[in-house]
Amino acid sequence: MTIDAAREVRVNDFAIKLANVNGTGSASANGLLMQAIFRMGIPVSGKNLFPSNIQGLPTWYEIRVNGDGHTARSLEYDLMVAMNAQTYGEDIGSVRSGGYVLYDDSWPLDAALLRPDVTLLGVPFAKMCLENFAKPRERILMKNIAYAGTIVALLGIDADLVAGLLAETFARNEALRESNQKALRLGYDYAVEHFDCPLPFRVAPMDKTSDHILIDGNTAAALGALYAGATVAGWYPITPATAVMDNFTKLCATYRRRTVEGEDGSISVENDYCIIQAEDEIAAIGIVLGGGWAGARSFTSTSGPGVSLMNELLGLAYYTEIPVVLFNVQRTGPSTGMPTRTQQADILLCAYASHGDTKHILLFPADPKETFEFAVESFDLAEHFQTPVFMLMDLDIGMNDWVVPRLRWDDTRTFDRGPVLTDEDLAGMKEFFRYANANADHVAARTLPGSDSKGAYFIRGSGHDAFGRYTERPDEYQEVVDRLKAKHAAAAAYVPAPVIQRRDGARVGLVTLGSCDLAVREATDLLAERGVAADYLRVRGFPFAPEIREFIESHDHCFVIEQNRDGQLRSLLALEAGVPLTSMTSALFYGGFPLSAGQVVDAVLENLEA
């Protein structure tokens, strides 16, 4: 793109990047800008690229605005908001040719950083805040709102709307409300006075988000657990999954707490939930097993390192057939890896978690809306199949705010609790054996502790026969593990079906999963512009539905696009969907940042040309 072309007016189609120092309060200013654009009815996304640190290190936030709804991460930055002198070089260097840099000109910029193809916009934010605010902490915090004010002017964001959002946020704190409004106005006025506002790329109101919400996946997961009727949770703090349980705790305190009057007229609260912060992830999953065995919908939330620790008891749950729901908000591994970076590298770990022959049910939501829906589904699946179910989210879904359609609930929805025998059922039976008389899905009815003694049995992780009795006999052992394999296969008909989008004459297929969704769908549009018609398939569950194999077999070139080094989805497809490994080409992105369409297009074209 030439500089002139880059400076043509573009409405609702641009990306900005904000460089900050973490722990200085920039996140709320950045979120405010994104929320304002969302409220203007324009499709938008915000990606927080933050360090594993509390204060002082570089952090970035990216906002992409796209009227057509292409809101995957963009790597073409029209405006760089450079608020961190530590990273000026890198930040100024990353703006596209013809783009703009907004910086704090309270101090002069090193001449070596200047670029002839980029317009610098200097605003004395620090000086401004020094003159207008008295408290040292306020001077730091208000600098963020001041730059937000400048951006509001530069992008043509509705200033009254932003002022209204600030008023909402600080409704209960007049002093803070005043300071924020003042800072916003300072930044805004300076921009209007000194620059030609708005810039060539700008926003204009649309009506594309009125039926949408702005929500992160961890909140959506917690809402799903609430709506599924989960009552027992065991967990251990870990980035990026902690907010699942923080949100579940908050929601429960609102929707699961009752006031009860004692016989003496005293008022007390009763909680229809029990959330236990465990001593480690082993205990966390142990608590979930205990809760699931005793008949409560139970779950844990964790990330890769936690799943590693939970492996032992996941095998116990699999072999003894206890319902378990596990939210894995994936981060970058191996080991501690990069805790605040995103990846999809726990696919194989979760598919086969634990020693011995194990196979688990996996669900791959693409965004917070699917996270909510699949979360509810996961509890039904866990009880229907009496087995662990993994919700494979990732940091991008879990911790970033997404614009998604409003979550809805159907009050006629019924819950699948799986086969459980009541005392009445037991009374009509001659004898009860835990693993006998499996149904068409290879699931045998269970009893819950506390039920009639006729239904009492001894659940064990040691070798057992179809009656649940201890065994070391080959045939009896195999009968049970073979049924478990058939049971897993039966789940293919129950997990969410793949999403398929076709184009006329497409001979290329793009197969992906989870949060790659937006980038890969945008890539199919971009590829079409480049003359490559590509069909799209997004895997949403494991075991794999038969359509996935058909899709791969019906394309000359199939790319499996995923965020890990080893092509784990591709391997799993080869192992479990019956398609040869060589019929699929990997396109892998595993540096830890959310995927962008351009990366996918480049990888596909490079391969096709070769």
Next chain:
Amino acid sequence: MPSITKPLIPLAPLPTNDLGLTIRDYEGAMSTLCAGCGHDSITAAIVQAFWELSMPPRDIAKLSGIGCSSKTPTYFIRGAHGFNSAHGRMAAIATGAAAANRELTLLGVSGDGDSLSIGIGHLAHAIRRNVKMVYVIENNGVYGLTKGQLSASADIGTRPKKGEANVIAPIDPIMLGLSMGATFLARSFSGDKEQLVPILKAAVAHNGFALIDVISPCVTFNDHEGSTKSYRFVREHEVKEVVTDYVPVREEITATVGGRGSRTVTMHDGSVLTFRATPEGYDPTNRLSVEAYIRDHQRHGEVVTGLLYLDESGSSMHEVNHTPTHALAKIPVDQLCPGSAVLDDLMSDFR
């Protein structure tokens, strides 16, 4: 195999408890442990205690980890619901079961390897949370199922059947419990059913985590000369100065055996414990004096047994969490789901 059922031998009519059940109804499958194993005596005490308590077997959940001790729940109360879990993890799993269904009476059976090595973290935190359950450590100082390695409870100088004498200080679960804020701590000896049965009954009545360390000699790997967990050693070195009587709530208290240091403690459910003939200066509700007394005897190579420490004032996990008195697992899921109106309303928070 542990699933061997016992032959039913017709006997003269056995006495029945309040539920009309005989002691046979509280038994389980035939033990496959070595003949003379201390664990079988503990099994017998458990059978006796629950029969005497007239506890409906269906209300009991018996859980264990892995090891010789953890095999025993098959050998008692066949009508109870059982969970033979993973090595060291029983306390965590029991915590979850307790969270889901507080109406159950939870009985955990573990060993010294299970509880004091691989599972010590889970034990410590179950104590700290005060999960209402009975937790029995069948303590023999060795790993039996893997053939005689010393465990973390082996005393210094203990010589395994093969190899060098132990030089590392042992972990004493009672001392661990005292430091962790445990609310019920007892030690007994598998060979002393008379002492163990009332302790088990008091443990069931206790409103919180009741830890019972039962020294239980391993006849195959740790009953030889040089072991401090042998029948002979314990019989010669046991100090039974802390003597306790348990009187259930429904029984009228007709007599209290008084004497030196005698005192009563009323349990949460109204039942009464009487500590009688306790040594001077020993206060079962005073952490410091209990510790000093046990340590003092340990210095002389003596093992103090009895219900050693009790605190009925603590709140159990469920009380801390304000859960209802009925089981969470029994609340219908559709009753727990807030429904569409709430969700529609909530959506305005995400605009």
